[in-house]
Amino acid sequence: MGLLLPVTGARAGCLDDVRRAGVLTSGTGLLGDRIALWQDRNGEYHGVTADLFFEIARRMGVPQARFIPTEWPTLIPGLKARRWDIVLSDIVITQERIIDGNVLFSTPYFRLYDRVIVLGDSPIRTTDDLRGKTLGSVVGSTDSMVAHGLVAQGYGASVSDYNNWADPFQALRNRQIDAVILDQDSLLSHKDEFKSLRVIGDPLFYQAKPAWQEAERASPYYLGDEGIVVRPACADLRAALNNALEAMRADGTLKAILKKNGVWEPVQDHLIKPQPTGR
Numbered sequence: 001m002g003l004l005l006p007v008t009g010a011r012a013g014c015l016d017d018v019r020r021a022g023v024l025t026s027g028t029g030l031l032g033d034r035i036a037l038w039q040d041r042n043g044e045y046h047g048v049t050a051d052l053f054f055e056i057a058r059r060m061g062v063p064q065a066r067f068i069p070t071e072w073p074t075l076i077p078g079l080k081a082r083r084w085d086i087v088l089s090d091i092v093i094t095q096e097r098i099i100d101g102n103v104l105f106s107t108p109y110f111r112l113y114d115r116v117i118v119l120g121d122s123p124i125r126t127t128d129d130l131r132g133k134t135l136g137s138v139v140g141s142t143d144s145m146v147a148h149g150l151v152a153q154g155y156g157a158s159v160s161d162y163n164n165w166a167d168p169f170q171a172l173r174n175r176q177i178d179a180v181i182l183d184q185d186s187l188l189s190h191k192d193e194f195k196s197l198r199v200i201g202d203p204l205f206y207q208a209k210p211a212w213q214e215a216e217r218a219s220p221y222y223l224g225d226e227g228i229v230v231r232p233a234c235a236d237l238r239a240a241l242n243n244a245l246e247a248m249r250a251d252g253t254l255k256a257i258l259k260k261n262g263v264w265e266p267v268q269d270h271l272i273k274p275q276p277t278g279r
Contacts, residue, residue, distance in 0.1 A: 014234035018085055023064040024057045027084040029072035033165055035189040035261055036090060037067070048185070048261040052109065053088050055253060056228075059244040071163045073140050076101060079231060086241070087229040090185065092142040092206065094223065095215035104232055106241040108225035108271040109254060110263075112183040114146045114204040119172060120196030124179060127201045130155040133178035136168035137161055142224070146204050147181035169194055185263060225271050 018024050030037040030049055037049040045054075045067060057065035068084050075087045076097075091097075092112060093105045118124045124133065131154060137147040139161035147159045160177050162168050168180045169190045179200070191197055206223040208216035216223050230238045248254040258264035 013236040014085065014231070015236040015240050018060075018062060018237060022062065023066055024053075024060065024062045024086065025066050025068055025084040026053055026086045026088045027070050027075045027078050028067045028087075028089045029070060029075055029164060030089050031067070031069040033186065033189040034192065035185050035263060048110070048257060048263060049088055049090070051257045051261065052254075055248060055257070056088075056241060056244045059247060060240050072138055073163065076103060076229065079103070079229060082231075085230070085234075085237065090183075090226055091229055092223070093219075093221055093225050093227040094142070094208075094212065095219055096209065096212050097229075099215075102232055104230045104234065104238050105227035106230070106238055107245055108221050108227050109245055110226045110258070111222060111224045111267055111271055112142070112185065112226060113206070113224055114143055114181055114183055115187055116200040116204070117169075117172070117180040117182065117187055117197055118178070118200055119194075120198055122178070122198075124200060127155055129200075130179060132157050134176075135159045135179050135181050136171050136177035137181045138165055138168065139163060142206055143182050143186075145209070146206060149207065150181065165189070169197075188262065220272055220275075222271065222273060 028037060028049065032038055033047065035047055037045060037047040039045055053065050053067070070078055075089055078084060079087050090112065093108060097103060098105060116127065116130070124130060130150065133156050135147045135150065135156045137144040137159060144159065144161050147156070150156050151159055160171065162171065165182065165186050168177065168182060171177045172180050173194060187197065187199065208223055228241050245254070255264060258268055
């Protein structure tokens with residue numbers, strides 16, 4: 001798979017520093033998500049993100065992989081401040097993040113889509129019932145963009161954005177909001193704790209902002225695909241991440257990780273758009 005952003009400058013690199021340190025660090029805003037990333041009583045990490053992270057580091061020849069938990073809005077600033085080497089934290093690849101955010105993404109490893117999530121006893125039965133209601137999501141996320149898009153279309157009166165993935169569900173239980181707009185992974189993660197959750201309507205696939213529609217159409221990935229984020233100076237680190245991901249796709253490890261954690265669907269086998277064939 002091709003790289004998603006050209007890199008200028010032949011000397012850009014971070015991989016040697018990571019290998020010398022013997023540890024690959026990742027900022028994460030997912031801790032506590034029972035599908036993506038959680039810790040047991042012994043402090044061991046589990047979930048899709050943990051399985052991916054540890055396997056990628058192993059294939060890169062880095063002895064240790066260490067998560068650094070933080071809040072979602074600090075993930076990219078912390079990366080740029082070199083508080084961690086990468087961000088593996090369910091971040092959706094967008095041209096806006098690549099260009100305006102000045103970051104690089106690996107090739108994709110998972111695709112997200114959103115659901116409208118309500119409590120079991122909610123009177124909300126259809127998308128039309130969201131009119132006048134308060135929606136909850138996570139600040140700075142693609143999910144928040146979907147939620148604000150629904151409000152702009154008249155489905156919902158306002159959006160309350162929270163700093164992590166647990167808070168919208170807690171607010172929903174406390175009746176502070178009427179519906180949560182988050183991805184299928186987050187829904188699965190909270191079903192055990194919030195047993196009466198149900199979804200409304202069809203999946204909401206991500207739509208590009210008007211200013212970025214042309215750029216997204218030209219991109220090689222689908223909007224909703226997640227990638228690992230690195231600094232622009234770390235082209236060699238991204239190449240190593242891509243090599244590990246490609247090997248995991250080829251030998252079935254990536255699919256096995258998704259199946260083990262209950263999140264594999266046929267769509268996960270098709271994360272790159274078909275390339276046009278020449279005449």
